[in-house]
Amino acid sequence: MVHGNADKMHILTKTYVLFLWMHLLTFVKSQDCTLEQFLNSRAYDSNFDIIGLEASYAGGKQVRVGCNVGYTGFFKLICVEGKWQTRGNKCQPKSCGHPGDAQFADFNLAEGDDFVFGSKVVYTCHKGYQMVSRTNFRRCMAEGWDGVVPVCEAQQCPVINVASNVQIIGDPEEANYGNVVRFRCKSSSEVLEGSAEMYCDENGEWKGKAPICTEIKCTVPVIENGFVPGDLREYKENTVLNFQCDPQYKPAEERLSKCIKVGPKADWSPTPACEPIRCELKLPALTGTRYEPASRSVFSPGDTIRVVCGEEHWIVNEQTTSVESTCQSDGIWSIRPICQEVICSNQRDPLVYSWDVYRNEKKKLGDKVYYTCRWGYEATNSDHRATCTRDGWTPKPLCRGTRCDKPDIANADITYNNKWEYRNSEQVQYTCRIGNQNTFTITCNGGVWTGIKSCSECPKAAVPNGFVVGPHKDKLYYTCNEGFKLSTKGWWGEAKCVGGVWSGLEQCIDKRLCGEPPVIPNGKALGRFQQAQSLQIICNEGYLAENEELTCHNGKWHPTALSLKTICRPIADHCSPPTKVENAVVLTSYQKEYVSDSEVTYKCRDKFIMEGEDTIRCKNGQWEDKDIKCIPYCDKLSNEKLSMNFTSDKDRYMNGDVIEYECVIPDAAAEGTATCTDGKWIKTVECKVKPCPLPDATPNGIYKIIEGEDFVFGTTIQYVCKKGYHLVGKDTLTCSLDGWTDRTPTCQQITCEIDVMHPGLTAIGLPSGRETLEVGHTLRFHCSNEYQLDGSKEIECLETGQWSAPFPTCSEKCKVPRLPDNISFTPGASSRLLLKGQKLTFRCRRPGHFIQGNATVECLASGQWSASIPTCGNPVGCGKPPHLENGDTKETIRFQHRHNEKVEYVCQNVYTMEGGPFMTCTNGNWTGQIRCLKPCTVDEDAMSRHNIRFRHTWEKKLYSPHDDAITFSCSDGTRHDGTLEMRQKCINGVIHLPTCQ
Template identity: 55%
Template sequence: MHSLTFVKGQDCTLEQFLNSPLYNQNFDTSGLAATYSGGKQVRVGCNVGFSGFFKLICVEGEWDSKGRICTLKPCGHPGDSENADFQLEKGEDFVFGSQVKYTCHKGYQMVSRTNYRRCMAQGWDGNIPVCEAQQCPIINVDELVHVNGNIEEATFGNVVRFSCKSSSKVLFGSAEMYCDENGEWVGKSPTCKEIICTAPEIENGEVLEQIQEYKEHQILEFRCDRAFTRADARSPKCTKQGARAEWSPTPQCEPITCQLQLGLKGTSYEPAYKNTPECQEVTCSKRVPHVSWGSHWPQTLKSGEMARYGCKRGYTRKDDRNDIATCNRDGWHPNPLCEEKRCKKPHIDDANFIGVVRESYRQNEHIQYACKNNVIVTLTCKENGWNGIQSCSACSNVKVPNGFVVPYKDTLYYTCEEGYKLPTKGWWAEAKCNDIVSSELQPCIENTKCGDLIIPNAKVTVALPGESAQVNCKEGYSTKVSHFSCRDGKWDSNGVPLKIICTPIAKPCSPPRKVQNAVLVTPYQEEYLSNSTVTYKCRESYTAVGETTIRCMTGQWGETDIMCTPPAQ
């Protein structure tokens, strides 16, 4: 008789797998048993955000494997946003756990609630962020100004041009303005004023009439001093030239000169004498230091010879491009070698000059002008130009009681003195200089006083200046706190955050879903009240299919199958 012996296959354990090279932390082992018999095959799952197909096989007490290990789930491309770019903020590829951030192009702003998308286990979360063009505010212009462009709905890059409706007016201000990337207009809104010329200061001459201002087409009567004559025989007329009023031709007096008939080649003559002329070699005398030039040459030079020279401080060469003097029949050229530096008549916007204004001024001479705010400014002509120029913009003399201001470029920045504060959250504020009005600046209040009380979706009535306030919520909202008191410079809301003082009576809806080739003809909001409606409108030439208006009901938008179909080919 023979005896049979049965050999039981060796088991494999979970602990063996966890300690083997086959295991990694991306596996989900929560559903595995502690022990498996020989020959058993077991599928190992993946953790959330990972995918794979991995099997364990128990062979003679050891684990063998086949299939793919668990790797991060891919989400694919996150989607392009018009007028925006995106980049990976987290991770190195579009896989589980990665995050992309969208950034609007220059001149556009983010209108979506979030500017990022995250790769989740079920794919990309949220919607593709939306960027819209920055819009500039409406420009208010004088009724005498003609506008070429859209001043009410202008967006980044739009340009508006101005001109006067009447040819008898001139434009004061910017001839054009453009909407910049920050949604602000660059340039000052212009006005149209009557064409007026002021009586000029004429060097070596004088105006004959006691008139300070001349209207368009009026003639200027003037005469020149002895030994001088008019540079142009025509009478100067007040004329519109471009955007300014100027005298045409410019009233000027020049020295009277007599033209001699040309003599024989190589000769010269004096009309008072009739003796036989003598011909002498043309030479130029040596130059010694002078009040206007510093360089000199000790020897006498002949016709055609040249010498280098330089001007002293306060003087400039007559020909700025050349520092060479040339000897010729009439002496040294140029003549004079150096001229006194002068300051030309300055041009300052919004300024009214006091007294008679000349075309040029010598060094250390003064001129005054008045700004619209009655500030008098005195300028002094110096070697390098006018000294003391100040802007006549509204920012130049603005004061804030119990505070101080700092003008910088075209903006006025201001804050409060110690013991005072601004009624808003910030400790400083700003205002544009273009058309600033002091009353529009925020006042500085005592630290113990309360500033403006701003509550979303509510009308706030302040009973006493900075001491108590009554809150009334808008239709569709209910209030949690209706009365506020000012305590130590802060509004007491009984611990309730201001943003939830007025809450919707019914659950609101988040922004509606995006429909391809369509927009909502409703301002964007972070939430919409229950029972409110929005309407989709297709882009030009596209046709809407389905119901275009949807209603918010207790936190959910009514379903719609709207589509925008392209035009038939």
Template identity: 40%
Template sequence: MWYCCMTSACISEHTDVSVCRKISGFFRMRFFHPLWFFILWLKVNWSAQQNECTLEQLTSSYLHDKNFNISNLASRYSYGTQVRVPCNVGYTGFFKLICTENGWQSRGRCQLKSCGHPGDADFAEFRLEIGDDFVFGSQVVYTCHKGYVMVSRINYRHCTAHGWDGQIPLCEAQTCSKMMVADHVLVFGDMGEANYGEVLRFSCKDYNHALYGREVIYCNENGEWSHSLPECRGVICSRPQIQHGHVTGDTQVYNKDQYLTFECNDGYQPVEERPSKCSKVGNRAGWIPRPMCEEIKCRVRLIQGTQYGPRYKNVFLPGETLRVTCEEREWISNHQTTSAETTCQDGQWTIDPVCREVTCSRPPDRSLQWWDANRRQQIKLGDSARYSCKPGYKKTSFNTWATCTRDGWKPNPLCKEITCPRKVYPHAEIVGDIQSEYQYNQRVEYACNNGFEGTFTITCRDNGWSPESQQCREVFCDRLAIEDAQISGNDKAKYQHGEGVTYTCADSGEVLNLTCKNGDLTGNKTCPVFPPCERPPGLEDGDTKYLLKSNYSHKEKVEYVCQLYYTMEGDPYRTCINEPCIVDKDDMRQQNILLKSSNTKYFTHDALIEFRCVRGVPMGAALSQRCNNGVFFLPTCQ
């Protein structure tokens, strides 16, 4: 029966089933003792307490915080109970407690109530002074921007259960008072009341006044102008302090356009070569250029692609050297040089340490007619340009392109004056001045030599002399028939220039020597002509065999015959003889005489022959003689 009671106790409503199993097992051991009974009672009582949750357990657990209100909760709750807990003031959300076999559990949470953005204030900014977000209990403080002042009484706002308290603060700009400027001052900006940050700029109205004071002032955050107003006065420069140098002379104040003289210390030189002059520099009075001294050094600007030795050094002392090596298409010192060593002397390089690209500009050649490039265009090394030459000039090569080289344009020269060398033609000579060469379009006239005929003119043109071929035609003399004469020497049908032919007169036997000159046989072409004879004298007791004529030619014969009963004694013929007189030059030379006017040596019968003395006076026969059948007397001069 005890066993049943124990069994009944085990299935009680508040008994843990797992404990019941343990007790049943215990009693199935069929063993009983009072100590064991007491232990069993404690066990059953503890199990009953585990089936409820207490308020004390909640407040001592991690679930408890100030976000929710537990003032209305009971001290105990049984297993499975769910309790809705309200959030405290300033918190919002859903929070529920559940009593489980393992104790209290929660669902949801209470969180701080948000007030949203507190609102931006013009010309101000705010910061969170309390809290980390815009939620219940936080506080923001507003601060006006620089140059603005807070006009609201309160500069902060709190986040309450009903939102942000108070109003957004107000900031107003600081202002500066109105200003009046002096004469000659020009103002850029509003001279009236100014707000913070507004700027006034100043300059002088004319070139002869300089500004003394600030060029720019502004209204600061305290409502005051940053500086006092400037003035415009005459341009005056003070004696400057020159580092590493000194001003010469005693002048302390310099007026406008006065020059400053100064010297640099040893080892230093003026930065500018121009003298410094007191001038208006912008709005100020100052020195142009600024008087400064610099250490005597040589500088080089390092350029990518150019090699320098030593490397990475661009400042050199006097006496130091620098080797510069240029790229392939560049030059230094001259167009043929790509590398050079230069020395620093008195602040200057002996050779400018700058590599320049080899270029060629249009040549200033007046002989160029056309150039296929812009007049200012620079042609690079190896590039070419087409060109042509003016009339009277020709290219020096067969190429129609000029090429840029380190020596300039090739070919060089591009064009040369057209000249023609003196041309020699067989059997012809130049008429006028003879030159070794002739210019373009110059004309040269030729005349053929003796024995040749013709004249011609040639002109120096682009391709030489024009026309190219010219010649002289040889002139021949035809054989000449001379009356009463026969050729006695060099009988030919034609004779060349200078060739001679001899004729002999039949009647007189005189020899005629003729010479071929320019197509004509020259010389005496006439045999002496003898005057006719009158009728022959009559023969007593005789007659002429033929009828008598009025006159008879030289050497013509007349035959006589005797009348009947008479016989001929002597020669029956009579001959007409009227021989000329022949003057011999050798005879005249011996007699020291010459013919007075005639050059012929033959004189006909009854012709008057006049002589003159070469020197001296005539002696003996008269200087005038008459030819009488071939007979005359030579006078003598002594």
């Protein structure tokens, strides 16, 4: 019983365990994790590779999830109680690292955010370089960057070919972007025509055109206020330009403008230019001179001033103290506007023996000098004193002769009292050798002959010891026989009849005698030189004779001591050029030496003023010792930015002058002083300048400072719009005390308006609904089949807001009509529609028929034919042929002629036929042009009267019209217009004679 129970218990226990295991198995099955759970969870993304994963996993199962291609990561799923737990990191794109730099190129990331799987970089070559690789990009793949780093090579320009006379500096064969080649001519006698240099641009093209070397030539320049006379437009090297200035203008330079090589080009040097003609006055005026008006210093041609001199000064001459001077067209005063001090010459009169004046002594108005006269002369003033007056030394003359030399009167002989010397009051009688042989008497009066008369009319000339040729008109020519010579230097002479006397008729003297005295520098020889043995030497003012006479020896004049060049030496030594004064120039042209008593005047440069006198005088080889200085000065203190307040009423401040001022914008040191120092202002305080707010920017534009700086008072800015936009408003603004002077401008886009389209016209590139298009937009046009395009096929919107050409129109084509079988036209039309300007020419198919109407019609712009289409009809005959003036028909006149029948004409005798000789009957009308023209005859009498002759000896007297021509010339060789001859044709009986002077 117990055993049975035990078995029963064992069976129950097994049943329970089996039940419990089955229950547990059912529970565990319900705790699995599924793939769907993972796909729907936040942990999942598309970068995971789920291929190969099972639909579910039992609890406790660990599953490793891989990544798609190009991604990497370590990720694990763990199934716990039916839920997934995650470990590790999600899949991330693989990194490819740096894609690699390309020489002469940059790259940018075109796709992706970093150098990871799927990203793309694009390479761009630098300016002047080109991509030689097949691709310009790289992509980040699972295995890294694909492809290779692209290669950029420099753009290379083609070889430059130039002429053999052009030299190239640089390498013209292997030039890369940025390389520059320069050109010059191998020959110095040629100039470069074209660009002096070319550079290789970023597109591998040379900028500029290869030059050529040509002969040095200059074209006629454009001269403002001037012109170049004549028709010559081009000048050769070293040719002088003869240009003229307009009235009131003069050449800017005294040097002549020549065509020369200036650098690589041919140009005029100096540059021809005209400047206004001006006359200047030096203010203040020199001592003893004043001007009316006195307020101006610069005058134009035609302006006048009055020059007024002091009591001891003169102008024009010593008697004049006031004069009106006019500014002339050459910029020179008609009268030099400077008064001179009345000074009498200190040179001794030739008739004065003793002269109480030192060599360098200056004698002024009213001064008196004691003097005595030479032998044979007496003083005209009893006290022997000469007075300096405005007329020079008085009395005049100082010495009066007591004797007279024998006078030499042309064409007259002494008939009473013939001797070499005469006393005062003695008389001599002369008789003329020509004409009515008049007799007259002359008297010696104070050493001077009075009563001399002229023997008029020129008699037959005779030259003793020589011969005369002529006279020819009023001149004769003469020379001397062997052993004789003229008193002048030449071997022949010319004489002219003046008032009955042969002027210039010299004597022939023995070769052993001396003739005309030589030229003495700074002096002259006095006396009758014919047959004289000596002559007195008189030197010019400022010079003294080292030898008082010339002597004749063997037919030549000789000084007894010195050479002719030094016989008159300066009374006082000459001065060398005046010393240089710093910051000044001398107002006369440069000389190597200056005579005693000459003056020079200095003038200071701009911004400097003269201290002391400005004029020095040369005295016996030395310049006056004067302390001439040019000291700097300051102009008004500049206050352009209105940053200071100060009082100043002077235009010029000297060294050391001080101005006090205060700043407009207060500062710690708002007051200061400015001191004029060496021509510049030295300020103790620099005043600040009132600023303006930063200027506003304008969309699609920029601004830049064009004057001043830092946006303070006085600064000016300029706005500029970018391409395709135009400025609305004022483009410049200036910072003033009240801020910017104007409103900020705006940049509006430039557009072109679309015109109304012509019917039948279609535009390609025209967006629908648009009324305007932007700059650079292009339109292409075409017309429908029945129309033709008139105008441009393509137009572009320009930066001016205008189209590059007007909108085209469409005009109708001409329709070719259907024609009857008896008429055809050429050329044959492949289309029944023709364009304007095309023509059709019609003909009749049947023999003997003719076109009725216009045989040729043209297609007009209106689409209509220029005339009606013709028809073919039977031909019509003609009546009597027309009359020919000066001609007739060759055969008997008939009154009826058939279509296409011809009639021959002939002209009357000597008449020439033009055209013909036939006229043709054409469908009822005579056709053909015939004229009988009259020949030409030459009136030789008229030619003789008008000083005209034949140019060639074979010229004839009868000429045919239009064919024959005759060549005339003037008997004196030149026509009125300067030509030598003129060729004239015979025109219907008329030959025009030329006009001679």
